[in-house]
Amino acid sequence: MAKFGGWTGKTLRVNLSTGKIWTEDTIEKYKDYLGGTGLGYKVIWDEMKPETKPFDPESRLIFGIGPMAGTGAPCNGRTAITSLFPTCWPKPLVGTGHMGGQFAAELKYAGYDSIIIEGKADKPVWLSIVDDKVEIKDARKIWGQGIRRATAEITQELGPEACVAAIGQAGENLVPMSVIMNSYSHSAGGNGAVMGSKNLKAIGVRGTGSITIAGDKGEWEKLLKYNLSIMGANNNHAVPSSPQPWAEYFNPGSRWKASKGLRWEAANPPIDTGACDPHDLNRIAYRTNNAVTYLGDIGWSVTVRENVCTGCPIRCHPMIKVPSAKAKYGVPEIGMNTCGGLNFGRSFFKQFPDGPRGLTNVEACMVGMHMADDYGIWCNYSQLQRDFVKLYYEGTIKAKISDKEFKSYSWSKYEKGDPSFLFELLPRIARKEGELATVLGLGTGYLLEKWGLSEAEWKKDKDLVYWKMSHPKHHSNEDCGQCGVILNTQYNRDCQCHSHTNLVRGGLPIQVQKKIAEDLFGTPDAVDAVGAFTPMNTGKAKMTKWSLLRKELHDSLSLCNWMAPYATSPLKERGYKGDDTIEAKLYSMATGGKKNPEELDVVAERIFNLHRALTIRDMGTKEMREKHDTIPDWVYYDPDKKPVYTKGTIHLDKQDMQLAMDMYYEVMGWDKKTGAPTADTYKKVGLARVAEDLGKKNLLP
């Protein structure tokens, strides 16, 4: 077997029912799927039967990590945790929780590319991995504890450099809306309860090895510097949020917040973020401030610094210090998380006494973040909170739970926007205490089913942004018209794709975006300005395919899709173009298995077609277009009844979306009628045996 860089060559396997621990040859078995989600889908396809349920001992939980993790490639801290998703309604299907942090690199340094867990321990256990010493250890002492206590206890044993991925009480109690979290605040949503069902509290890893780079070290260093040179801020936003002397453009919505005089005020001493000329690679870490992105200008006053995943200069994970949160609510004054994790607490409230961007809003974030990150509760991209708000304000909660239970909550506190309300709600979700908390922990689809509510109604409500199968949209038409909508039809959870939004929301003028789109997709019409959408065209279909495949590629290589693909850059001298061949360059040089971008895209196509095959197999139908790739009604709705494709509206046309799906299926090589991949397409991407298996079940078009 040829030697490769990037991979360690060993995939760790653990059967918790038997206690057996062994390894597989990664190259021999999984190289064609890279790692990450690709490896996860492959294991589920090969080893799980369609009738398996998420919490069955036979169910697999795969910590999938790719060949880029631990290499030094920018933003290589990604772990893709694939399993059946217990929140997916009406039937759990394959899904992946994505976490950053330090877990991926630490596991690689211990000598393993990925971990595949199966079986169920007869008592609570944790998995200890210290280089080649792998042990299943008694976790009864930490079972029932939160993620932070579990992490601290295991770190005490393995040493301060160890990385721990753990579940909280929510995962232990098989609450579907639960996370697996490493490094205290980097979470993978949706499969905490699968880990809990195996009686597996945590995985602690300490690795002292390293990753081999196949290529020349000097060339590798040059490539890394080049990659850094084309990076913007978080989500690859390519322009600063305010005018800077060096910058031709700016965009108030950009996550590139740095500016001379704007300081991380809670640092000691405060740190001036400065002008951050994009040519100064040593200042990349000062560009982004997501405390400001999510909290508004008050974010500057609470920022200590930005926390980080392995190999990431961007630092999208703000650490904030809010002494009043400690004084008023007793939570630690310092907290850190990003996006839905940071917003967890505040998103439950409709209003705060000091307005939407005041201190109470920040305090609610702190209370929610500390509790959710310890109990291990998942927000489902804030669908949990949106559901809660709707259910309360429409009187559904009062109608559906007992009077005694209703009165056990302080609703006046809630309506006033008092963060202490979260102390009443969140522990109950993690413990499944009472009807309300239990249904909230199920995920939207199962909640609606249990309370006899109509999913169709949820699909009409524009403010809920609920999509399908229990999950919300994630960068759909509001960002990218038809492309965003199609991407949101493709997964069994929110689609978590950022390839498209990184291009269109990065702050560049529309004409610059169009020039870049023309280079990438053959026509400037592939992108529209927000709120000035035009009918579907071939460029948009190509962009959709590119967005989807690059997402799978990143999730399989362990590169961050919240940054890559680098379609744009902050460099005027490049015409703001990035370089979407960077993944192939990194892969080729790190592993030595040379692939050009087109060849690597075929691997990504193989991986996503396998996801599609799994969905078809486990749904038991090839009618994907009708039964899976559905679009909620709110996409076609405009509150002001503005005509579609006029300026000032983001709603789309139903007939045009049918054409869009046709064009998308065509570029994917799928059957237009069913939306299922054809046998030829499966064969073309190296999945001939998958096609054979599906053919036997009459699941080919």
Added chain:
Amino acid sequence: MPSEKTDKKELQPEEALRQRVAELVRVKSRDGQFTSRTEIRQYLLDRQLLPSQPKEGEPDQFQPLLVKTLEENGDLKELSGKDGVPRYYSSVYLSDSYVRLLLRKEGDPLSMIAETVRENSLVYPRPLPLTTFSHSPFDLTREEIPACLRQMADREEYADIQQTTTSIGTVYLYSTLHLDRDYASMLAEWLDVGQFNNP
């Protein structure tokens, strides 16, 4: 980077002098400022690099020095403001659009607001939050901004500058030359509320 000259050859005194002038302009550009002739002259005088008065019978050395400095350093540019007085900057450190902002700032604040709003409405396209003008490089006070808007409302040449208010009360400005009301309102709501709620 022009400021990090690694060439070790010894510079002639006149050449070294020109490099110092170039460096002065670049440093100020990096800080987002033009450099005036007066500043350059004063810089040289303070360091006794230029005689305070030309020697009798000799021409002033300053103007030729400046001309030669510009010739030798392609990134250094000269431009005139509305007052006709030349300013100097480095195009490496000051972008064209920032130069335009600085020139606008030197003039009437009403015009500065209007031209900036028009440019944003045309180029991106998008409305701009009022708060933009309280930050660098505009630096208007929170009292000055509404005062400017009141004055603009009475003047025909600013009739295209309109306001829209988002659902959380943030005021955005746009130009009707490039954005219609509905579109501007939708974009303002997206920028102010939508992007927060759709991270």
